[in-house]
Amino acid sequence: MNIDSKIYVAGHRGMVGSAIWRALASKGFRNLIGKTSQELDLRKKEDVAKFFKEERPNVVIDAAARVGGILANNDYPYQFLMENMQIQNNLIDYSLKTDVQKFIFLGSSCIYPKLALQPLKEEYLLTGALEPTNEWYAIAKIAGVKACEAIRKQYGKDYISLMPTNLYGPNDNFDLRTSHVLPAMIRKFHKAKLAGATSSEPVELWGSGSPLREFLYVDDLADAVVFALENQFSDNLYNVGTGNDLTIKELAIMIQRIVGHTGEIKWNSIKPDGTPRKLMDVSKMENAGWKAKIGLEEGIRKTYDWFLANQQSFKEVKI
Numbered sequence: 108m109n110i111d112s113k114i115y116v117a118g119h120r121g122m123v124g125s126a127i128w129r130a131l132a133s134k135g136f137r138n139l140i141g142k143t144s145q146e147l148d149l150r151k152k153e154d155v156a157k158f159f160k161e162e163r164p165n166v167v168i169d170a171a172a173r174v175g176g177i178l179a180n181n182d183y184p185y186q187f188l189m190e191n192m193q194i195q196n197n198l199i200d201y202s203l204k205t206d207v208q209k210f211i212f213l214g215s216s217c218i219y220p221k222l223a224l225q226p227l228k229e230e231y232l233l234t235g236a237l238e239p240t241n242e243w244y245a246i247a248k249i250a251g252v253k254a255c256e257a258i259r260k261q262y263g264k265d266y267i268s269l270m271p272t273n274l275y276g277p278n279d280n281f282d283l284r285t286s287h288v289l290p291a292m293i294r295k296f297h298k299a300k301l302a303g304a305t306s307s308e309p310v311e312l313w314g315s316g317s318p319l320r321e322f323l324y325v326d327d328l329a330d331a332v333v334f335a336l337e338n339q340f341s342d343n344l345y346n347v348g349t350g351n352d353l354t355i356k357e358l359a360i361m362i363q364r365i366v367g368h369t370g371e372i373k374w375n376s377i378k379p380d381g382t383p384r385k386l387m388d389v390s391k392m393e394n395a396g397w398k399a400k401i402g403l404e405e406g407i408r409k410t411y412d413w414f415l416a417n418q419q420s421f422k423e424v425k426i
């Protein structure tokens with residue numbers, strides 16, 4: 108991979124895509140292409156075909172998708188299945204058809220069975236039933252993993268899939284209905300802290316607080332993507348995470364302390380808990396030579412600082 112390789116970052120404005128763009132630019136890659144969804148709707152096959160024929164990138168990194176937290180996945184199963192299949196299938200198929208040499212597909216830890224042994228190893232894929240709240244998104248992602256695996260097997264191309272754990276950081280989605288838990292907690296605790304005159308107002312969180320989650324700061328993921336770009340991997344599927352998790356309750360207490368909220372936390376058990384745990388086994392990526400660097404406390408502080416500095420412009424994804 109040389110610094111003049113033409114690299115198309117699909118979804119370059121998103122939380123992950125913008126982090127990958129920053130990481131590539133800081134390493135001196137100077138032939139980067141990005142298109143907004145208004146400029147190029149990746150669900151439209153003909154438009155994607157035209158783009159690839161004109162641009163002919165050497166590398167494609169797929170950070171474009173319909174993305175959301177547990178409620179968005181549960182409320183919009185059709186969009187999470189169909190839009191993600193359309194986006195990834197068009198990107199993968201036209202990459203193959205225009206001889207793109209390297210393709211990095213981004214899946215998610217939710218592709219693994221709900222009750223698989225923990226920590227989750229790559230070989231646990233397709234060994235059991237999926238988590239019902241996001242099985243549609245998971246099936247789309249599994250199809251993407253398999254498409255890249257088939258191209259690797261049949262055409263010998265360097266198409267790989269990275270499975271990140273739950274991600275967070277600058278440019279995340281802070282909409283309280285469609286976001287993931289960490290940005291939602293930052294926004295809720297911050298709002299409740301400001302609302303209270305003498306002490307903070309109470310905060311309502313979802314579920315029981317008992318599920319366990321692993322969180323990776325998005326710049327760490329971007330670093331893993333650049334590592335995968337610059338190295339030849341021997342296999343097609345790699346988990347990307349920290350290898351550590353904590354309960355949602357412990358996360359809430361950590362974020363409450365960092366934000367400076369002093370009120371009550373209420374748990375709304377009508378909202379779903381989702382999968383009880385999805386800790387990734389990250390040894391395969393570590394054996395390949397990559398390890399996460401940014402701890403959760405540091406990552407949350409960075410994200411809260413970004414949130415405070417972007418009060419007027421943070422993203423709220425509506426579906």
Ligand SMILES: NC(=O)c1ccc[n+]([C@@H]2O[C@H](COP(=O)([O-])OP(=O)(O)OC[C@H]3O[C@@H](n4cnc5c(N)ncnc54)[C@H](OP(=O)(O)O)[C@@H]3O)[C@@H](O)[C@H]2O)c1
Pocket residue numbers: 117118119120121122123124142143144145147148149150169170171172173174194213214215216271272273274275278279280287424
């Ligand atoms: N966030 C997580 O916790 C997490 C965890 C594991 C894996 N991932 C994966 O990481 C990738 C990016 O996630 P993210 O958190 O960065 O999401 P995000 O912030 O919502 O960004 C998604 C991007 O996809 C683009 N996009 C969506 N629909 C499109 C369409 N029809 N045509 C063209 N572009 C479209 C958007 O473009 P515009 O901004 O131009 O509209 C946006 O930039 C996804 O593959 C996701 O599955 C995320």
Ligand SMILES: C[C@@H]1O[C@H](OP(=O)(O)OP(=O)(O)OC[C@H]2O[C@@H](n3cnc4c(=O)[nH]c(N)nc43)[C@H](O)[C@@H]2O)[C@@H](O)[C@H](O)[C@@H]1O
Pocket residue numbers: 175176177178180215216217240241244272273274285286287288289291292311312313314315318320355378379380381382
């Ligand atoms: C990485 C992503 O993981 C996602 O699963 P998943 O971690 O449960 O998605 P999250 O929405 O992050 O929820 C994680 C846990 O946090 C709880 N939670 C507590 N309060 C809140 C809140 O205010 N907002 C949110 N969003 N959650 C909250 C939620 O009930 C669940 O047990 C998948 O649905 C996606 O498809 C993707 O795979």
